[in-house]
Amino acid sequence: xxxxxxxxxxxxxxxxxxxxIFFVLCPLFLNSERSYFIYFLxxxxxxxTIAQGWNLIxxxxxxxxxxxxxxxxxGAYITAITWRAGLTGYFDPLAFLLSGTGALLLAAIVGVVLxxxxxxxxxxxxxxxxxxxxxxxxxxxxxxxxxxxxxSLNSTAYKSMNHYYYTALFIMLFxxxxxxxxxxxxxxxxxxxxxxxxxAASANGIPVLRYKILAFSIGAFVTGLCGSLNAYxxxxxxxxxxxxxxxxxxxxxxxxxxxAGTFMGPILGAFVLSIAFELTSIWMPEIHxxxxxxxxVLVTLFMPSGIMYYITNHKSMIMRRLRLTVFKWxxxxx
Amino acid sequence: xxxxLLELRSVDVSYGDAQAVGNFSFYIDKGxxxxxxxxxxxxxxxxxxxxxxxxxxxxxxxFFSGMSTAGLKPExxxxxxxxxxxxxxxxxxxxTVLENLELGAYPVHTRPFMKDSIEKAFTLFPILKExxxxxxxxxxxxxxxxxAIARALMARPKLLMLDEPSLGLAPKVVSLxxxxxxxLNNDGVTILxxxxxxxxxxxxxxxxxxxxxxxxxxxxxxxxxxxxxxFKNTILGIRE
Amino acid sequence: xSYFPSLAVFFQIIINGTFLGxxxxxxxxxxxxxxxxxxxxxxxxxxxxxxxxxSVFWLVYFMSIDPLISILIIIPVFLVLGxxxxxxxxxxxxxxxxxxxxxxxxxxxxFMESMMLFIWSPNIRSVKTSYSxxxxxxxxxxxxxxxxIVTVVAGIATCLVYLFLKKTMxxxxxxxxxxxxxxxxxxxxxxxxxxAITFAIGIAMAGVAGxxxxxxxxxxxxxGFLFSLKALIAIAFGGLGSVGGALLGGIILGIxxxxxxxxxxxxxxxxxxxxxxxxxxxxxxxxxxxxxxDKV
Numbered sequence: 001x002x003x004x005x006x007x008x009x010x011x012x013x014x015x016x017x018x019x020x021i022f023f024v025l026c027p028l029f030l031n032s033e034r035s036y037f038i039y040f041l042x043x044x045x046x047x048x049t050i051a052q053g054w055n056l057i058x059x060x061x062x063x064x065x066x067x068x069x070x071x072x073x074x075g076a077y078i079t080a081i082t083w084r085a086g087l088t089g090y091f092d093p094l095a096f097l098l099s100g101t102g103a104l105l106l107a108a109i110v111g112v113v114l115x116x117x118x119x120x121x122x123x124x125x126x127x128x129x130x131x132x133x134x135x136x137x138x139x140x141x142x143x144x145x146x147x148x149x150x151x152s153l154n155s156t157a158y159k160s161m162n163h164y165y166y167t168a169l170f171i172m173l174f175x176x177x178x179x180x181x182x183x184x185x186x187x188x189x190x191x192x193x194x195x196x197x198x199x200a201a202s203a204n205g206i207p208v209l210r211y212k213i214l215a216f217s218i219g220a221f222v223t224g225l226c227g228s229l230n231a232y233x234x235x236x237x238x239x240x241x242x243x244x245x246x247x248x249x250x251x252x253x254x255x256x257x258x259x260a261g262t263f264m265g266p267i268l269g270a271f272v273l274s275i276a277f278e279l280t281s282i283w284m285p286e287i288h289x290x291x292x293x294x295x296x297v298l299v300t301l302f303m304p305s306g307i308m309y310y311i312t313n314h315k316s317m318i319m320r321r322l323r324l325t326v327f328k329w330x331x332x333x334x
Numbered sequence: 335x336x337x338x339l340l341e342l343r344s345v346d347v348s349y350g351d352a353q354a355v356g357n358f359s360f361y362i363d364k365g366x367x368x369x370x371x372x373x374x375x376x377x378x379x380x381x382x383x384x385x386x387x388x389x390x391x392x393x394x395x396x397f398f399s400g401m402s403t404a405g406l407k408p409e410x411x412x413x414x415x416x417x418x419x420x421x422x423x424x425x426x427x428x429x430t431v432l433e434n435l436e437l438g439a440y441p442v443h444t445r446p447f448m449k450d451s452i453e454k455a456f457t458l459f460p461i462l463k464e465x466x467x468x469x470x471x472x473x474x475x476x477x478x479x480x481x482a483i484a485r486a487l488m489a490r491p492k493l494l495m496l497d498e499p500s501l502g503l504a505p506k507v508v509s510l511x512x513x514x515x516x517x518l519n520n521d522g523v524t525i526l527x528x529x530x531x532x533x534x535x536x537x538x539x540x541x542x543x544x545x546x547x548x549x550x551x552x553x554x555x556x557x558x559x560x561x562x563x564x565f566k567n568t569i570l571g572i573r574e
Numbered sequence: 575x576s577y578f579p580s581l582a583v584f585f586q587i588i589i590n591g592t593f594l595g596x597x598x599x600x601x602x603x604x605x606x607x608x609x610x611x612x613x614x615x616x617x618x619x620x621x622x623x624x625x626x627x628x629s630v631f632w633l634v635y636f637m638s639i640d641p642l643i644s645i646l647i648i649i650p651v652f653l654v655l656g657x658x659x660x661x662x663x664x665x666x667x668x669x670x671x672x673x674x675x676x677x678x679x680x681x682x683x684x685f686m687e688s689m690m691l692f693i694w695s696p697n698i699r700s701v702k703t704s705y706s707x708x709x710x711x712x713x714x715x716x717x718x719x720x721x722x723i724v725t726v727v728a729g730i731a732t733c734l735v736y737l738f739l740k741k742t743m744x745x746x747x748x749x750x751x752x753x754x755x756x757x758x759x760x761x762x763x764x765x766x767x768x769x770a771i772t773f774a775i776g777i778a779m780a781g782v783a784g785x786x787x788x789x790x791x792x793x794x795x796x797x798g799f800l801f802s803l804k805a806l807i808a809i810a811f812g813g814l815g816s817v818g819g820a821l822l823g824g825i826i827l828g829i830x831x832x833x834x835x836x837x838x839x840x841x842x843x844x845x846x847x848x849x850x851x852x853x854x855x856x857x858x859x860x861x862x863x864x865x866x867x868d869k870v
Contacts, residue, residue: 489762
């Protein structure tokens with residue numbers, strides 16, 4: 001029995017490794033400057049990272065943040081401002097570090113204030129407010145943020161799409177590894193305990209506030225990294241772009257669609273939603289958002305707890321159908 | 335089939351994988367006081383909630399006046415004439431005493447008697463009349479319990495189910511409460527009483543069922559049980 | 575621009591803020607009712623408002639029905655719409671927990687927003703009436719007729735909802751179920767029926783707010799979300815689950831916005847509103863009105 005379980009775990013790792021190798025090799029076979037697929041993967045990687053960051057605080061710890069766009073935007077602005085000031089350069093690791101840390105610090109400060117005082121929906125609303133305040137501050141920041149027009153960066157620095165692709169891949173893998181390690185450790189158990197019953201967790205000696213802030217800050221750090229990368233990608237940092245609510249809403253949707261509080265959920269959700277969005281925007285560009293809205297409504301109506309939950313609950317049925325299909329297919333061939 | 339007022343036949347209730355009540359059968363005849371006694375977690379409240387259809391039964395049947403209640407919803411049960419006063423009172427604390435009473439007569443067929451029922455409630459519990467426009471959250475524990483019972487009586491139940499009415503009340507208030515319950519019974523209301531306060535429950539009840547971890551351990555007339563050495567050891571002994 | 579407004583200007587600001595705030599307040603009442611009864615954060619509320627605004631736009635454009643009369647059409651239609659939305663969608667999803675209902679509301683918002691974009695284009699629309707531009711003077715203060723009418727209508731709608739909750743059995747059941755769903759069931763109340771009615775009323779209030787909005791402000795499909803946010807802030811100010819509180823919260827928000835856009839700058843008005851919002855959440859989660867919020 002034990003061996004079977006171990007085998008299963010090993011297949012998971014091997015499957016994961018194969019997928020990663022595939023992603024690493026992709027640019028070698030495709031013209032990354034032209035390929036739509038590379039661009040698609042790049043954005044999906046970013047969404048997965050933000051979704052996993054949100055998953056950590058909301059899915060595992062149960063504190064639904066609606067302020068992730070604040071961290072994304074802050075990361076982008078830090079990168080843009082330090083580059084404009086000549087403190088950092090194009091694709092500067094220091095800029096990434098500063099952006100991530102800036103977001104982390106904001107999360108820690110906001111966390112101390114909000115997480116200690118607010119629970120449940122009130123925390124969600126509070127974080128939403130933080131994001132909106134940052135947006136208005138950027139709009140009114142004078143020459144520092146250059147207002148609504150935003151900061152334009154030196155786009156002649158652009159070298160190759162591969163830079164972006166691999167950085168996004170790296171950030172995503174970094175996030176996934178951090179999350180796996182965290183969730184498997186005592187910290188992960190503590191976070192889930194907080195989600196299930198905060199009072200019981202604190203009665204058992206778990207420093208609830210500290211762990212909540214930790215989860216919130218780590219999520220903010222990786223989101224800040226994504227913001228930084230996005231600033232380098234679009235060479236233009238302005239409020240409607242980087243502080244748009246889309247940066248919180250879409251990852252949250254992906255997470256819930258896939259199954260919040262699971263590791264594979266956000267990954268699965270990100271791919272499904274990205275594909276759905278891309279396909280509709282290719283084939284029916286005019287009604288693409290209508291379809292997206294209807295899609296979300298349908299998923300919540302028929303799979304309210306997410307795809308992962310659906311899969312785990314219907315595993316035997318799905319596997320049986322899969323086997324049947326394969327069987328039929330092989331028969332036809334023979 | 336005999337026409338008992340309420341009859342449960344081998345009822346099972348589970349929360350997920352955990353069975354809370356297993357193969358439980360019992361009946362109540364009209365005009366009686368029946369009590370379910372047992373320790374915490376024995377499944378007493380679960381049985382009441384199963385009768386009220388708040389939680390589903392996994393097997394077994396429940397009959398009221400000889401009619402199966404399968405497929406009915408909680409609100410239908412109230413219309414049939416079964417009212418539950420839940421553990422911990424559960425008043426609408428933001429509503430006034432009067433509004434709480436009025437909501438007790440929510441089922442349409444009881445609304446024409448509303449004024450009359452309210453008068454009755456006030457004669458039964460005069461203190462409530464003094465508090466009529468106070469929000470019910472400001473009442474004392476005893477007053478809250480009275481209001482909860484009065485609210486359930488508004489629907490003119492044939493069967494009144496009381497879940498731990500003495501919980502958290504001072505001894506003096508408790509004995510008053512039990513007197514009132516007896517009085518209600520004399521007025522013709524059949525009562526199903528769930529209590530941890532075994533002694534007092536047995537004093538007013540006609541028949542008792544002893545529950546342990548979801549199954550019926552023993553049952554009998556109260557005066558018989560109180561003499562039974564097994565009962566004394568398992569139930570009263572543990573509690574002493 | 576002076577930092578210290580004269581008395582007349584000050585009153586003008588307060589009055590403008592009150593007009594604006596009434597709009598937020600009416601939308602917030604619906605949101606607050608729905609949240610109180612079924613813990614659904616219905617962020618599509620603002621989008622429903624804008625849908626009502628576009629409906630009025632069409633009624634005026636194609637049938638030349640006066641916007642104020644169109645309320646009589648909008649309210650029943652939105653009541654039915656709300657009832658269908660609850661029965662068809664939210665009742666199913668409500669068992670799956672708050673994040674699912676939030677997601678569903680968001681999906682509806684995106685869907686309706688894009689439908690409106692598709693049908694009415696992103697161009698800013700406005701509804702013109704014979705009394706759109708008329709105004710009268712009291713001393714140095716100018717009062718626009720349409721704003722006054724709208725405020726009165728909003729006030730009437732609020733009073734009706736208040737009386738409904740206070741005086742009718744269904745209204746009392748709504749308040750009871752909002753507090754304790756299971757106990758409601760034990761008293762013979764069908765919580766799904768009560769929730770459906772609450773949802774219908776909430777959506778109808780969005781309809782009223784939408785009609786009111788289109789009489790005063792130009793609108794486009796994206797305005798909806800902004801209004802949802804403002805309604806949320808209004809609820810936080812007034813305290814959850816209170817009709818009077820939601821309206822008052824809306825008015826406080828409206829006054830705060832017009833005061834800060836006059837004394838500081840219009841650009842910062844939103845940020846100040848959000849900052850006040852967070853401060854209120856932290857220091858007075860029961861709302862600015864405190865105990866008053868405990869009543870209806």
